[in-house]
Amino acid sequence: MENLSFKDLNLSNELQKAIADMGFEEATPIQSQSITHILDGKDVIGQAQTGTGKTCAFGIPAVEIINPDSDLIQVLVLCPTRELAIQSSEELKNLLKYKDGIRILPVYGGQPIDRQIMSLKKRPQIIIGTPGRVMDHMRRKTLKLENLKMVVLDEADEMLNMGFREDIDTILDKVPVERQTILFSATMSKEILDITKKYLKNPFHIKIAHKQLTVPLIEQYYLEVKESAKLEVLSRLLDTNDIKLSLVFCNTKRKVDELKASLQSRGFSAEALHGDMRQEQRDKVMSMFRKGNIDILIATDVAARGIDVDDVEAVFNYDLPSDDEYYVHRIGRTGRAGRTGKAFTFVSGREIYKLKDIQRYTKSTIKFMKPPSINDVEEKKMANILKSLKEKIAKEQIAKYVGQIEKFVEDINADSSESESAEQNFVTSLDIAAALLGLYIEETCTQTNKVSEIDDVTEFTSDGDMVRFFINIGSENKIQPKHIIESLVASSGLPGKMVGSIDIHDRYSFVEVPKEFAAEVLKSMKNYIIKGKRINIEKSTARKKSLNPHTPNRNSYSSKRKQSYSNNKHFKKDN
Template identity: 80%
Template sequence: MKNLSFKDLTLSDEVQRAIVDMGFEEATPIQSQSIPYILEGNDLIGQAQTGTGKTCAFGIPAVEKIDPQIDSIQVLVLSPTRELAIQSCEELRNVLKYKDGIRILPVYGGQPIDRQIMALKKRPQIIIGTPGRVMDHMRRRTIKLESLKMIVLDEADEMLNMGFREDIDTILEKVPEDRQTILFSATMPKEILELTKKYQKNPVHIKIAHKELTVPSIEQYYLEVKESAKLEVLSRLIDTNDIKLSLVFCNTKKRVDELTASLQSRGFSAEALHGDMRQEHRDKVMNLFRKGNFDILIATDVAARGIDVDDVEAVFNYDLPNDDEYYVHRIGRTGRAGRTGKAFTFIYGREMYKLRDIQRYTKSTIIPMKPPSLNEVEEKKMSNILKALKENLKDESVSKFASHIERFIDTINNESEEHDDNFVSSLDIAGALLKMYGEQSGNLPSVVNEIDNAVEPGSSKDMVRLFINIGSDSKIQPKHIIESLVASTGLPGKLVGAIDIFDRYSFVEVPKEFAPEVLKSMKNYTIKGKRINIEKSNARKKSGRGSSFNRSTPFNRRSPKKSKA
């Protein structure tokens, strides 16, 4: 099915304006197929991987269904983690930009509940929250769902992995029967099918299937880089790899314009290409790029569909693409006509999981790499200067400049003799001229731009085992431990390792770099009404009756089995 333009969807003028501001050119496959059915009022099962645009797939029709005249909760979105709840809330706020009278609120553990109760008094119509905190508010009657029109289970398989099945059942059994139920999940295990059968009415099943994708033989790399460091890393990669012609891909038109302006201000020869430009202008830009009149073309996926240039040396995924197919189309624009090509992808945080999906479905290896250091950039630029200098030495007219240097050295040394200063040699003069040329030509950075936020690949591999003085005697389950970690530290639930629960204590594994924050944030933290103590554990698994919950084995972790550890 061809992806739809947002203009082809029956959306209000306010939402259309917001989508334009967000810079989206066309709906992703999951959005193209889901939005019309949800707008019609159907229950829906959406099966698609993370990062395919699911939030807007349910968020846009949810916003359109809100009646701003009714000051009660009309849409409830359940998310597995605080991080995802906040992220989804921010995206829906962008969709709501021109919709007056509609309020949205995220609710999650780890934030003072009194603050949330105050915010709920402002009568939001959309709630996005984690199951545990939503249930807490329902018990307190601070969240009332009598007017609910739609409930969304986002990343349902992940919620089940984290042990939220009981909570989901409790919430779904207490919402109005005539509500619309939307479920999104990357996979469809038995428990998800049980949920859909129990709580949905004749749902439409949308499945975005992964095609068998093959990637041409291109050197592929990824760099873990925070948003604030992306521009600096991109600049260094272009400089150190001595790239003459490159393509940079962004996910929105706004990003394309901003990045183009930033690169131009740094002295790079860069131009933009996106759907807001007139066709005449786009054709002109493409012709100039083919002729090599500028070095860097920054584009969106839609605008780049017609790009067919043989000499592109590298492709940069400044933003990770929304779809696996887009990744293949992007990097396939280098390494053509028998030439070698390189592809560099910037990721951070949860995007690592999406990158792993891309590797799996494209059956390719994407190699981690560190951002180039400032010394590497300087070495490369100096190497280029010396290379040009070597060529100039072949020019016969150079000899006439040598006499100027000789006279200048004599003058300087005569002045130095009078003032008892050090004498200079022709080597000193050459060094000074080289430095002056490098700085004036921009080939040597005059300002050091540090990359404080870049992350070295593989930094989150080692795990640390922590001891918690609470166990099954206090009715502790793995979900309570995961919820507490996520709520207190922002640690993504997917990164939590093995959990072992015994009668009076538990063990949990967390990535090494998160351990100090976990120990600090969870000091005197309360789980199930009991103040806990948490510390590093050097002990092996102790003998005794307990439950084992292994985060590394999918769908083996819904209800921990009792075992002899």
């Protein structure tokens, strides 16, 4: 059976609008086969795995049958866990975005029952709860189900596995006989069949086969990312992975358009593909993508069905799909024709539970990874530039520039030869090369996407009145504490004696400065050059480790030596 469009279902305008806002373009298989029958008042048995869109399969008709003018409980949904109860409650609230007068309340263990009793006094019409807590309220007579129209048993097999069979019997024996009963279960054990035979009347049986993942060559990763940081993380992943052709999936057409504009403004070659575009536009975009004329294609699930490109190197789930099978379809766009591919999925908050369901039912491993840092991006850009330079040198197309560099070096040294500090101002061709490289990086960063902090509201990590910074240079760069102090003094005007502890590691260092100088240090030291290396400085998110007082830190600059150094001739003017 072909999946139905929600526009083909006989739903209210308010519900259609809410579904569109949720980003659903068409119903999933379980929704396509069950919504109409539930709306017709039939009892339904739905055999489908978690993550196939079951919540909307019963939630859409449940919302439609509610009489908002009545304050009585009309729908009861039983779930095995409080996480599922909360998740289902939130999804149904999204469906009610444009419907007034309908209230939903999740009730579950682990939350103070007094708070739930107070909420029940607001007369919700839909209750979503775990069997134990629902029974508790029934005993207290705080939950009155005499006017119930519909009962839903969601993940019935899980409820039985958790020992809720007696609770289910107790609840169903005390609700009205003339009601509609919906049951969803991944399996149809004998015990489940006993329940359906006892409590459902002439049920319509729906079975959805669950597809398994068949793309073992795909490396799968997930990143925990706030909604506000998704664009920045996506940009960094694109910059650090040398991805030439990629697909980005969003759940809504509006987000597809917004992301396209945002990526283009950062210098990325990106185009959009979704259902609101004319066929002529879609064909043109697809042709450009197949030919490699655009690097990034941003699409909704439905619009992406016609994509059949073997060279896609990575898929990004900018939004987590609502259906496990959509996840399979999405990441299956990469790793084709025996090639390897990568899939990156962004999750936030409770979406981690959905991701676990996806991993369980696809029988695949999705590894956790941290977002690339600004330093990772800059180092990758530097590596790419140096690679291009190496290729340029190998092709021997630089001879005509050598003479100009030699003359430039001679002119600079000639101009500075009369000054008292001629020795210090002596310039080599290596200095010129480093300066040109720095200039090129500055120009390209301005023209393309400038990276920013992923979370600008992160507070400074500080000990008392000191703020700790991370710097991407260390002992491998022959860095000593005096070099860091000299740079801080020269760039920000911070008196040398006010610099706190300095911890130098192989490839990075930490330095503490007084809080009142923190903002100026962060600003003035950005892209500062120390010992010929353009550095990156960031607010440290790691707390300083306490050291054993009897074991001195060999790379820490002691306060006594700092005081001595700050009295050096280079710093007297600052004290």
